[in-house]
Amino acid sequence: MAAKIKKGDRVFVLTGKDKGKTGQVLQVLPSENRAVVQGINLVRKHQRQTADQEGGIFTREAPIHLSNIALADPKENKPTRVGFQVKDGAKKRVAKRSGEVIDG
Numbered sequence: 001m002a003a004k005i006k007k008g009d010r011v012f013v014l015t016g017k018d019k020g021k022t023g024q025v026l027q028v029l030p031s032e033n034r035a036v037v038q039g040i041n042l043v044r045k046h047q048r049q050t051a052d053q054e055g056g057i058f059t060r061e062a063p064i065h066l067s068n069i070a071l072a073d074p075k076e077n078k079p080t081r082v083g084f085q086v087k088d089g090a091k092k093r094v095a096k097r098s099g100e101v102i103d104g
Contacts, residue, residue, distance in 0.1 A: 003028065004082040004093065005035060009102075010072040012079040013040055016064070022072060026061065034063035075100045 005011060009025045023037040043062045049055030070079035073095045080097035093102040 011069040014070055015068045029063055033066050036061050036063050073097045
C-alpha cells in the first residue's frame with residue numbers, strides 16, 4: 001500500500017488528548033501504522049543515568065496511530081483525506097478536499 005502520510009507532512013490530530021492540534025511528522029512507522037508528530041502525544045520518560053547520559057525525567061513524543069491524524073490541505077489548511085492520481089507515469093498524492101497535488 002502506498003504511503004498516504006510521509007515524513008515532513010503537516011497533519012491535524014482528529015482524536016485523543018491533543019485533538020485539534022497540528023504538527024509536523026518526524027517519523028513514520030509503517031509496520032505499526034503509527035507516526036511520531038512534533039509536539040503531539042507527549043509522554044514523560046524516566047531515564048536512568050548511564051556513563052554517557054544524564055538521568056532524569058524527559059518529555060518526548062510518543063507514536064500516534066495513523067487513523068487519528070489527517071493530512072493538512074495545502075490550499076485550505078484544513079484536514080483532508082488523501083487520494084492518488086497517475087499523471088505522465090508518475091503517481092502523486094492528491095488532497096480530496098481541494099483536489100490540490102500534495103507532492104510537487
